[in-house]
Amino acid sequence: MTLDPRPALLAAALDAAARGWPVFPLRSRDKRPTGHAEHRCPRTGACATGHRTWEQRATTDPATIREAWSLRPFNIGIATGPANLVVVDLDQPKGNADAPNGATTFLALCERAGQPVPRTYRVRTASGGWHLYFTAPSGARLANTAGRLGPLIDTRAWGGYVVAASSTTPRGAYQAAGPGPVAPLPAWLQARLTRRQASRVLKSGPAPDRASRYAAAALQAESAAVAGAVEGRRNQTLLRAARALGRLVASGDLPRPVVEEALKGAGEAAGLTAAECTPVITSALNWSIAHNPGRGQAA
Template identity: 35%
Template sequence: MSDWQNAHDNAQQAAERFGFEVIPLSLTKLPALKSPHDKGHSCRGGCGQLGHGIHDASRDPARIREMFEAARHATGYGIACGRPPHHLIGLDLDRDAEKDVDGVWELRRLCARQGIAVPRTVIIRTPRGGYHAWWTGPADVKVPNRAGQLGPGIDVRGFGGYLVGPGSRGARGLYTLASDPSDVTVRPIPEQLLQLMTADKERPRRTGGAPVNLSLMGGGRSLVGLVRCVLDAPQGQRNNRLFWAACKAFEHAAAGRLDADQAEHALMQAAAEIGLPDKEAEATLKSARGDVLGAAR
């Protein structure tokens, strides 16, 4: 069976059996369908065309088939977080011995320190030995996507994000089910862990120091636009906006349209301008760079 067929079949099963909303992913774990719009558009799928990333996510079998037929290069599928009926929340626990990062150990330490009892739930093994833990969340809470806030090697996947589904193939290998296959039940997230995920640790916007000067920035209009996107981020969405902009910047870098280091430096400046802690911004940029360019996984 081809990787495409395997991804399609697993995506259909995830939708039909569990009610998840899915999209096709490329080998780089990014949405496999290109946008039909010019850069800088604000359409989230209202035009009816495919190519709006997570906004295309669906549980309708015909729609899923349509997406995969339009993306014959797809090798995996993403499961939308924060959508009903499950309001899925994920923890991406990275393990990298060379960089002395172990998200699994960090999560255990955090839970022990906070007295959090973590229930058994669906666990996915990533190609580099890390894990994705899945939980259901409350309908009235939007969990933000954050990198490194809970600890080194721990990334939160919430509303507007997605998790790579089991059976998907990425550039580094296959994502597989690590938990009991006879009990594929996504358990509710512990309340204390949810509170840590949604805690706002952002600082007020910086009032002193030299602001980011867009007119002096290299990298062209695309980088300027992404930096402006970060600078305009509202309270509570700063880290989400930084992660999105960084992924877009590194996509441009992968295509040879931007210098990755220059883009990272510019976005780091923007993060400081809007008041994100340096360590949190660095972790977010590292996570985005790893997801797109494969440097971290």
């Protein structure tokens, strides 16, 4: 006889809400939010006045949570921005068991900074990685990052979410490593996360024309436009920004991974999910690079 997983998931959702972390349903045994994408919104019911994103639907209300998790064994998403959290995601390498994982890279990062590995509430992920939870610094509105701290290290803040403990996927379960308290985000980590993206671009290549001031300014402007896009225009703004920056990738003025990271973080800051951002960015960059010859190529 298979046990009903709903009571355990409901208890975990209520526990997260009791900590002040707004939660929302993810698909059963999956990491994707329930509901429809913005471009498929029927503009009826809860969306009658406009599409409601998973971040807007996240709640700490026990009655709403009980109603949702009584229907199906939903996995649990925590909206990190409204929860006042910054979660450091230490991932596992895919396909290369000998490659350093995110935890190893993070340990080396701490050692180089002369800092101990922070002690805080942590969750073992289904893939064998770790989520390290921190309270966000007062007055700061941090966005998501991908690889800014190092390979296989992402962060989730405003515009992002994490899968909560007690959720399960075909790869395994998310398990809290004890009920420990959530520590404040260390100042040295905050400094690394808030370092200006333009500075990173300017240092990314040895040749002056590879990271020109114009290219850095364009990256900053397009990313800001995407992050500030309103509902109904986010996908269009992201597509236009990726096509514009693709010309600078083709010319060699911007590295493609830097552009992808900046646009993905900006899209998530605007309320899109990573799964919604990635295909738009990839296809738009591919199109732009194919239609804009690089240096030394015939027009």
